Amino acid sequence: MEISSGNSNMVLVAGAEKMRTAPTDVVTDLVSMMSHPDVEYPSGATMPSLGALFARLYMQKYDVKPEHLAMVAVKNHSNAMKNPFAQFKKEVTLEQLIGPGSESFNPYVAEPLRLYDMSPITDGGAALLLADLDTALSYTKKPVILEGIGESTDALALQDRDDPTELKAVRLSAEKAYRMSGIKPKEINVAEVHDAFTVLEIAISEEIGFFKKGEGKLALQNGITKINGEKPINTSGGLKARGHPLGATGLAQATEITWQLQGLADQRQVKDASIGFTVNMGGFGSNAVSIVYRRY
Amino acid sequence: MLYVVPAGIERFPLVLGIVEFNNGAKMFGQIMTDKPQVGMKLKPQYGKLRVKDGKEINGYYFVPA
Numbered sequence: 001m002e003i004s005s006g007n008s009n010m011v012l013v014a015g016a017e018k019m020r021t022a023p024t025d026v027v028t029d030l031v032s033m034m035s036h037p038d039v040e041y042p043s044g045a046t047m048p049s050l051g052a053l054f055a056r057l058y059m060q061k062y063d064v065k066p067e068h069l070a071m072v073a074v075k076n077h078s079n080a081m082k083n084p085f086a087q088f089k090k091e092v093t094l095e096q097l098i099g100p101g102s103e104s105f106n107p108y109v110a111e112p113l114r115l116y117d118m119s120p121i122t123d124g125g126a127a128l129l130l131a132d133l134d135t136a137l138s139y140t141k142k143p144v145i146l147e148g149i150g151e152s153t154d155a156l157a158l159q160d161r162d163d164p165t166e167l168k169a170v171r172l173s174a175e176k177a178y179r180m181s182g183i184k185p186k187e188i189n190v191a192e193v194h195d196a197f198t199v200l201e202i203a204i205s206e207e208i209g210f211f212k213k214g215e216g217k218l219a220l221q222n223g224i225t226k227i228n229g230e231k232p233i234n235t236s237g238g239l240k241a242r243g244h245p246l247g248a249t250g251l252a253q254a255t256e257i258t259w260q261l262q263g264l265a266d267q268r269q270v271k272d273a274s275i276g277f278t279v280n281m282g283g284f285g286s287n288a289v290s291i292v293y294r295r296y
Numbered sequence: 297m298l299y300v301v302p303a304g305i306e307r308f309p310l311v312l313g314i315v316e317f318n319n320g321a322k323m324f325g326q327i328m329t330d331k332p333q334v335g336m337k338l339k340p341q342y343g344k345l346r347v348k349d350g351k352e353i354n355g356y357y358f359v360p361a
Contacts, residue, residue, distance in 0.1 A: 029302035036324075042345050042355050043326050044305040049298045049312050056334075111297040159314050159322040 009135045015252075016125035017245035027121050031246070034283045036157035048118060050158055050284040051197035052110035058165045058203055059112065062214040066112065070097040071220050072198035073116045073240060079227060080237025082267035085252075087122050087243030117198040119238075124245030126252040133296075142262045144276075147183060148292040150176025156286045167200075167207045169288040170279055174208040181292040183275060185209035188231070188292075190260045190270045191277040192253035195238040201225075205233060208279055208290070227268055235260060235268045250280035250289065261295040297332065304346040304353075315340075315358050326357040337361040 002008045019027055028046050035045045058064060074094055080086035097106045097116050106114045136143035152172035158164045178184060185208060193208070195201035202216040210231055211219045219225055225233040236242040236256040239249060257276035259265045274295040281288040298310040311327040315338055326345060327338065338358040345355045 023303075024300070025303040028300065029304065032302050039324050042353050043312060043324060043357070044298070044302060044307075044310050044346055045312060045324065046298065046300070046302050048300065049310075052298070053312070053314065107299070108297070109300045111299075157324060159324045164314070 003130060003132050010129065010131040012127060012129055013251060014125065014127035015245075015248040015250065017247040018123045019121045019245060020123050024121065034286075039157050039159065046110070047196065047284060048110040048113060051117075051199065052113045053158060054164060054203075054284070055112055055117075055197065055199040058199060061165050062217065064199070064202060064217050066098050067094060068202060068217040068220060069113070069117050069198040070094050072195060072201045073097060075220070075226060076195065076201075076234050076238040076240040076242075079235050079268055080241035082227075083235075083237050083242060086237040086241055087120060087124070088237065088241040090241075092116060113197055113199070119196045119240050119244035122243035122245040124243050124248045124252065126248040126255050128251055128254055128258065137296075143296045144258045144261045145294045145296055146291060147275075147294045148177040148179070148181025150174060150178075150180065150290045151288070152176065153287045154285055156283060158284065165203075167203055167281070167285045167288070169285055170194075170204055170281055170290070171207040173288040173290040174277075174279060177277075177290040177292045178209070181294075183292050183294070185277075187275050188277045189273040189275050190232045190235060190257065191279075192234055192236060192238065192256050193279050194249075194281045194288075195234055195240045196244060198240065201233060201238065201240075204279060205231075208277065227270060232270045235265065235270060250278070253278040253280055254291065254293075257293050261293055304348050306347070313358075323356065325355075328357060328359045 002011050032046045035041045077092045080088050106116045150173040152169045154169040155161045193204040205216040206213050223229050224231050260273045276293040279290040301310050311332050313327050316322050339361045340356045344352050346353050
C-alpha cells in the first residue's frame with residue numbers, strides 16, 4: 001500500500017524471532033497464548049494439542065495414515081539438506097520415524113502427532129525489499145512480481161468452527177489471491193505452505209486447490225510434491241525443517257519463492273519455475289495470508 | 297493425549313478434547329481419564345485447571361459420566 005499509493009518507491013520488510021533461549025515448557029506456554037484465551041489456553045491447550053485434535057479428525061475422515069505424515073517429514077528434511085539457511089541438516093527415513101522401535105527416536109508429543117511431525121523451536125530472520133517495478137528494474141534484471149494477495153480469518157477456537165477438519169481461512173485467502181492475480185492453482189509451479197505440523201501440509205495442499213479433498217496424501221506418496229515433481233511444495237524444507245521462527249516464517253516463505261523464481265535456489269531449484277505461491281497462517285488457522293508471485 | 301505440557305500444567309499426560317453437549321453446544325477442555333475414547337460419555341465439573349504467575353486458574357473440565 002505504501003508503494004502502490006506512491007508514497008514510497010522502496011520498502012524493506014523484515015521479520016525475526018529468537019525462541020531458543022527459554023526452556024521448552026516456557027516457549028510452549030508463550031506460543032500457546034495464540035489459542036483462545038478463555039476456552040483453550042486455561043485448559044492447557046498448546047499448538048501441538050490443537051494440531052493433534054485436527055489431525056485425529058482429519059486422518060479419520062480422509063483415511064490418512066501415520067506413514068503419510070512421516071512422508072512429509074522425510075521429504076522436507078531432504079529438501080532442507082539442500083538449503084544452506086535451514087535449521088536442520090539431517091535426513092530422516094520412514095523406518096526411523098514409524099518403524100519398529102521408533103518410539104524412542106520419534107516419541108509422541110500429542111497423539112497422533114510425534115516429535116518429527118512438529119516444526120522446531122527456532123531462532124531466525126528474513127527480509128524482503130519491495131519496490132515499484134521501475135525502481136526494481138534499476139537494481140535487478142530479475143524482479144519478482146507480487147500478482148495477488150489474500151487474507152482471511154476463521155473462528156479462533158476450534159470448538160466454534162463448523163467443520164474442524166477444514167482450514168477455512170487458508171482456503172478463502174488463497175481464493176482471494178488467485179482472484180486478484182488471475183492465476184489458477186494448476187498454473188503454480190512451486191509453493192511454500194505452513195507445515196507447522198506435517199498433517200497441515202497435506203490438508204493445506206487441498207485447501208489451496210492443488211488437489212481434491214482427500215487426495216493430498218496420494219500426491220505426496222506419488223512424489224508429486226517433491227522438488228522434481230509436478231507440484232513441488234516446501235522446497236526450503238518448510239517450517240518442519242527450515243525452521244519456524246514465528247515472526248520471520250511468512251517472509252522466509254516469500255524469500256524462498258523469490259529465489260526459486262529468480263533461479264537462485266541452487267540444488268533445490270525447481271526447473272523453469274515462473275509462478276509461485278505462499279500461504280502462512282496464524283493461531284491454529286484462525287487467520288491466513290496467501291500470495292501469488294510471478295517471474296518478471 | 298499431550299505428553300509435552302506447557303508451564304503451569306501439573307497433569308501428565310494431559311488429555312484434551314472437544315466435548316459436545318446434548319443441545320449441540322461444544323466445549324474444549326481437559327478430560328480426566330487415561331483412556332480417552334471418541335464418543336465416550338462425560339460430565340462437567342469445576343475446579344483447578346492450571347497455575348499461572350503463581351495463581352490458580354479455575355474452570356470447567358470433564359470426567360467420565
